[in-house]
Amino acid sequence: MDRSATRPADTYSPIYFLASLGAGGIAVTFFMFLMFWVPHPGQPVPVFEDIAAAFGTGSLAMQTAILAAVFGIAVFAFLNIKSLIWNLQSLSAFKKTDAYAKLRETNAEATLLAMPLALAMSVNAMFIVGLVFVPQLWSVVEYLFPMALIAFAAIGVLAFRMIGTFLGRVLSKGGVFDVTAHNSFAQLLPAFSIAMVGVGFAAPAAMSTSATTVAVALMLSTFFGVAAILYTVIAATTAFASMLQHGTARESGPTLMIIVPIVTVLGILFVRQSHGLHVAFETHAQPGETMIFLAQLLSIQIVFLLLGAVVMVRQGYFSDFVMGSKTSPGSYALVCPAVALSVMIHFFVNKGLVGAGAIEKFGAMYWGVTGIAIVAQLVAIALVLRLNRQHFTRRAVPANAVPAE
Structure with missing residues (x-):
């Protein structure tokens, strides 16, 4: 095909970082197969040796699941990094344009927070790749945790600097934030970004055997988790008021579901913290309490999934921007809720229902509910x-692209 032909992605938007985020999230959904189906005695997550042992001694079903998981993690982790590199290069070029200067003067400046969000996801994805593909990784994992904390701290500082620049501009003087264009949940992207950093900080809290490492991870993840909750509440409240007055911005309809991934990320953060408190500080959460907590989070997600679906169906979003010929970078925001719902259901089934003794692991009810998680995963992949x-296929005629708000 003619390399001079255009493609929608040539009109760059920082929202394209969500393409990297979505691919990384799908890699996580495949890791759920290993996390909850492969025995891993001696550590809280399965590692290369556990996976190899389960494949060697497991049934055909187990072997099939492991092959699917390993293949899925490899493919989507590759897409995650490939898309991240493309976005970083494209953002660097975009910063030299007048469009970037204009973006920095509008509400859309918040879309820049998609960059640290994608970076944090990639760190999480690479840790999963290490667990699955690197032999003897667990023998040196205590040395890796401080490095992970430093990496997430750097991303967290970057995110807060970007948020500070944005809020400093809009709050220091009036009239620079367009309230009429606040009629979506697009302004929750900064909250999603710092929540993703927070769940990264929580990983050492759940996995380290060093009380000091656990304590540091608990404090840092708590700070970022609380900051994400505060930002979410404030931004969502003001955005909903604007939507009631002006309607939902059509091209930003998928952001109505951004609550779903935020809830999953924060839910995993709290589950990881609970495990760290149990192991390092003998603070015990009851299985029934965990089940109800996860059920409450899942309920919030279902409510916002229904809200987003109702609005986008009424506006014809899916027929135009997903199945039709129109394109909008914001469409990638649809991947996040599907990924997040899949991951949350896996946790609800295994840490909630099975953990509390409500259902039997690998029983009919188990697979019935887990099947919903797999369907959501397949939707995300599709x-x-x-x-x-x-967005990335070159066309002789420029696409009818709609810029993200």
Whole structure:
């Protein structure tokens, strides 16, 4: 095809970092197979040796699941990094344009927070790749945790500097924030970004055997988790008021579901903290309490999934921007809720229902509910493949692209 032909992604937006985020999230959904189906005595997560042992002694079903998980992690972790590198290069070029200067003067400046969000996801994805593919990694993992804390701290500082620049501009003087354009949940992207950093900080809290490492991870993850909750509440409240007055911005409809991934990330953060408190500080959470807590989080997600679906169906978003010929970078935000719902259901089933003794592991009810998680995972995969084809295929005629708000 003619390399001079255009593609929608040539009109760059920082929202394209969500393509990297979505691919990394799908890699996490495949890791759920290993996390909850492969025995891993001696550590809280499965590692290369556990996976190899389960594959060697497991049934055909277990071997099939492991092969699917390993293949899925490899493919989507690759897409995650490939897309991240493309976005970083494209953002660097974008910063030299007048469009970037204009973006920094509008509400859309918040879309820049998609960059630290994607960076944090990639660190999480690479840790999963290490667990799955690197032999004897667990023997040196205590040395890796401080490095992970430093990496997430650097990303966290970057995120807060970007948030500080944005809020400093809009709060220091009036009239620079367009309230009429605040009619979506697009302004929750900064909250999602710092929540992702927070869940990264919580990983050493759940996995380290060093009380000092656990304590540091608990404090840092608590700070970022609380900051994410505060930002979410404030931004969502003001945005909902604007939507009631002006309606939801059509091209930003997918942001109505951004609550779903935020809730999953924060839910995993709190589950990791609970495990760290149990192991390092003998603070015990009851299985029934965990089950109800996860059920409450899942309920919040279902409410916002229904809200987003109702609005986008009424506005014809799916027929135009997903199945149709129109393109919008914001469509990649649809991948996040599907990924987040899949991951949350896996946790609800295994840490909640099975952990509390409500259902039997690998029983009929278990697979019935887990099947919903797998369906959501397949939806996420289909969306990534469809959107990548829409946005990154060169066309002789420029696409009817709609800029993200």
